[in-house]
Amino acid sequence: xxxxxxxxxxxxxxxxxxxxxxxxxxxxxxxxxxxxxxxxxxxxxxxxxxxxxxxxxxxxxxxxxxxxxxxxxxxxxxxxxxxxx
Amino acid sequence: xxxxxxxxxxxxxxxxxxxxxxxxxxxxxxxxxxxxxxxxxxxxxxxxxxxxxxxxxxxxxxxxxxxxxxxxxxxxxxxxxxxxx
Amino acid sequence: xxxxxxxxxxxxxxxxxxxxxxxxxxxxxxxxxxxxxxxxxxxxxxxxxxxxxxxxxxxxxxxxxxxxxxxxxxxxxxxxxxxxxxxxxxxxxxxxxxxxxxxxxxxxxxxxxxxxxxxxxxxxxxxxxxxxxxxxxxxxxxxxxxxxxxx
Amino acid sequence: xxxxxxxxxxxxxxxxxxxxxxxxxxxxxxxxxxxxxxxxxxxxxxxxxxxxxxxxxxxxxxxxxxxxxxxxxxxxxxxxxxxxxxxxxxxxxxxxxxxxxxxxxxxxxxxxxxxxxxxxxxxxxxxxxxxxxxxxxxxxxxxxxxxxxxx
Numbered sequence: 080x081x082x083x084x085x086x087x088x089x090x091x092x093x094x095x096x097x098x099x100x101x102x103x104x105x106x107x108x109x110x111x112x113x114x115x116x117x118x119x120x121x122x123x124x125x126x127x128x129x130x131x132x133x134x135x136x137x138x139x140x141x142x143x144x145x146x147x148x149x150x151x152x153x154x155x156x157x158x159x160x161x162x163x164x
Numbered sequence: 165x166x167x168x169x170x171x172x173x174x175x176x177x178x179x180x181x182x183x184x185x186x187x188x189x190x191x192x193x194x195x196x197x198x199x200x201x202x203x204x205x206x207x208x209x210x211x212x213x214x215x216x217x218x219x220x221x222x223x224x225x226x227x228x229x230x231x232x233x234x235x236x237x238x239x240x241x242x243x244x245x246x247x248x249x
Numbered sequence: 250x251x252x253x254x255x256x257x258x259x260x261x262x263x264x265x266x267x268x269x270x271x272x273x274x275x276x277x278x279x280x281x282x283x284x285x286x287x288x289x290x291x292x293x294x295x296x297x298x299x300x301x302x303x304x305x306x307x308x309x310x311x312x313x314x315x316x317x318x319x320x321x322x323x324x325x326x327x328x329x330x331x332x333x334x335x336x337x338x339x340x341x342x343x344x345x346x347x348x349x350x351x352x353x354x355x356x357x358x359x360x361x362x363x364x365x366x367x368x369x370x371x372x373x374x375x376x377x378x379x380x381x382x383x384x385x386x387x388x389x390x391x392x393x394x395x396x397x398x399x400x
Numbered sequence: 401x402x403x404x405x406x407x408x409x410x411x412x413x414x415x416x417x418x419x420x421x422x423x424x425x426x427x428x429x430x431x432x433x434x435x436x437x438x439x440x441x442x443x444x445x446x447x448x449x450x451x452x453x454x455x456x457x458x459x460x461x462x463x464x465x466x467x468x469x470x471x472x473x474x475x476x477x478x479x480x481x482x483x484x485x486x487x488x489x490x491x492x493x494x495x496x497x498x499x500x501x502x503x504x505x506x507x508x509x510x511x512x513x514x515x516x517x518x519x520x521x522x523x524x525x526x527x528x529x530x531x532x533x534x535x536x537x538x539x540x541x542x543x544x545x546x547x548x549x550x551x
Contacts, residue, residue, distance in 0.1 A: 088451055088523035089534040140456035141513070142519065156453055156521070160537030163450065163481060163522025164351075164434050164493050164513060173372035174383040182341055193274035218386070227368065241302055241370070245386030248299065248330060248371025249283055249342050249362060249502075262413035265433070273488040279509075280431035281502065282416070287424035322406035337424040351432065351513055352544065358430075359506045393503065 080105065081149035082113065087158035090134060093127050103149065111145040112157060132161055137150050165190065165236035167198065172243035175219060178212050188234065195221050196230040198240060219244055250318065250326055252310040254301065256333040259343055268327050268345055275324055275347045279354035282363050287337035289384070292377040299332045299341070301374065302370035306330070313364040317346070321353040326361065360397050367394040401469065401477055401483055403461040405452065407484040410494055419478050426475055426484050426498045430505035438488035440535070443528040450483045450492070453521035457481070464515040468497070472504040477512065479524065511548050520544040 082103045086096050107116045114136075118125045128134070136143045137156040149155060167188045171181050192201045199221075203210045213219070221228045222241040234240060251268075263283065267302040268392040269275050285297050314326045335341060344361050373384040402419075412433065419424050436448050465477045478496040486492060495512050499505040524535040 085453065087453055087521065088525070122456065135522070137453070137456055140453075140459050142460075154455070156456065158521060159523065159534065161518065161521055162535040162537050163452070163520050164517040164525045172302055172370065172372070206288065222302070222305055222370070225302075225308050227309075239304070241305065242381065243302065243370060244372065246367065246370055247302070247373045247384040247386050248369050249366040260413055261416055262411055265412055269435070269489070273436075275435055276437040278433045280429075280433065281506070282429045282431065283502070284420070284426055284429065285424075286427040286500065310507075322474045324483065338420070338426075349437065351434070351510075355432070355506070355513075359502075362506075364504055387505075 080108070082149060082151070084113075084117075084157040085154065087133045087156065089159050090127060090157055092126065109145070109148060110143050110147045110155070111157065113149050116159070128157070134158060135160060144159050165193070167234060168239045169202075169237070170239065170241040172241065174244050175212060175242055179209065186210075193234050194230070195223065195228050195232045195234060195240070198234050199230070213242070220246070250311065250314045250398065252307055252314060253329045254303070254310075254330050254332060256305050256331060258331070258340060259329050261343070262275055264327065264343060265345060268325065268342045269347060272324065272347070274349060274350045277351040277354040278345055278347045279351070279358035280346075281342070281344045281358055282340055283342040283362075284291045285335050285337050285339045285341060290378065291374060292375075292382075294337060294375045294377055296337070296376040297335045297339075297341075298374045298376075298381075299335065300372045301330075301332050310365065313368060315363055316364070317361050319359040320360070321348070321357040322350075323348045323357050326357065328361065328365070330365070330369070332371070332394065361382075363390070363393045363397060366390045401462065402463045403465060403479045405457050405461070405481050405483060407453070407482060409482070409491060410480050412419070412494070415478065415480065415494060416496060419476065420438045423475065423498070424458070424480060425500060428502040428505040429496055429498045430502070431497075432493070432495045432509055433491055434493040434513075436486050436488050436490045438490060443526075443530065443533075444490060445526045445528055447488070448486045448487065448490075448492075449525045449527075449532075450484040451523045451525065452481075452483050456521045460520045461516065462514055464519060467525070468508040468512050471507040471511070473501075474499045474504055474508050477508065479512065479516070480499060481516070481520070486524035488512055505521075514541070514544045514548060517541045 346358040461506040
């Protein structure tokens with residue numbers, strides 16, 4: 080299935096990526112599965128998305144957690160804790 | 165001793181008095197003594213200044229209670245609970 | 250710590266801009282504006298007269314602001330309270346508190362309003378279809394102010 | 401319940417006057433204005449860039465305002481948040497809450513700010529003498545937001 084991923088702020092800079100469209104295997108159809116998939120890309124991704132790092136994930140513009148399902152056509156955003164206001 | 169008394173809002177209307185200067189006997193030199201002195205003026209004063217009525221007293225522009233001393237030349241104000249803001 | 254009691258209306262932008270001018274250390278401003286409502290305790294209100302005790306008002310408001318300054322980390326506070334005749338939708342009171350961070354600004358602003366409501370010598374008389382009536386003090390204002398008393 | 405995300409500055413009086421126009425039932429407006437400080441975490445700050453997630457920002461802010469509306473008796477709420485390049489002393493955010501009485505206005509305004517700080521997808525990058533740096537989220541913002549979770 081096809082998923083759009085957006086990266087923001089420090090994570091966008093660290094990973095050198097603003098937006099991408101990926102094919103996610105059906106067995107990885109959750110935030111946890113998607114993160115595992117991305118971490119497998121190499122050391123930089125593994126470090127930046129380690130569970131000990133502080134970051135947030137939104138699915139279809141709603142704050143999500145690792146159990147949130149990811150479906151075909153979803154927009155997933157990965158970003159640092161927010162600092163507006 | 166000489167004391168200036170000011171009345172505000174509903175109490176000013178009930179008592180028909182905005183400001184007066186009175187001679188207060190030395191034995192009445194406290195808020196409690198002053199109130200007793202005023203209540204002795206008659207039924208209307210007795211009712212309006214009864215301890216069960218809701219009103220406040222300030223001495224020299226500071227909120228006071230019945231134990232606050234009253235000295236020669238002081239300005240005492242008697243008024244309903246405040247309703248500004 | 251400017252405190253003003255006046256008949257004239259005030260403009261929010263003018264007041265806040267002057268209040269924060271030249272102070273880049275301010276990160277947060279909490280503001281309260283009190284307005285005349287057209288209804289109170291079930292009656293239509295066509296106007297309001299605010300009486301006060303001129304010799305005491307300024308002193309009482311400055312005392313309240315001084316207490317807020319001691320209790321919270323604030324950079325400055327501004328209080329403007331109107332007196333005289335007001336119409337529904339008119340502005341009555343402005344309280345603004347500037348701080349580096351929002352928590353102190355919010356709490357000091359709410360504290361100043363709660364104390365102003367119970368300690369500053371202002372009295373409202375409303376014009377209603379049944380004639381003029383003095384506004385009664387609310388027990389909820391006493392309990393709001395009592396929240397701030399340190400145990 | 402207007403929510404706006406914009407690069408342009410806003411004028412406090414213009415916004416508040418439009419917000420309360422024709423609503424004589426409003427007795428209280430609590431307002432918060434967030435400003436760019438010229439110092440943060442010990443460094444001089446010469447400017448700020450606010451990045452956001454456009455598709456999510458509006459939705460997140462509307463969700464926060466909707467929660468406030470359910471929890472307090474409020475008449476209306478207004479949120480304006482700026483994005484892009486800002487200078488010290490620039491306005492960043494405006495939150496205004498109108499209510500009949502002040503308690504609801506104050507609490508809903510503080511709630512919206514606390515949630516905005518932890519839930520709305522904005523990120524600040526500061527320009528300092530050592531270069532640009534991303535502002536770190538503060539644990540105190542998480543605990544401020546956690547205060548509102550009902551036990």
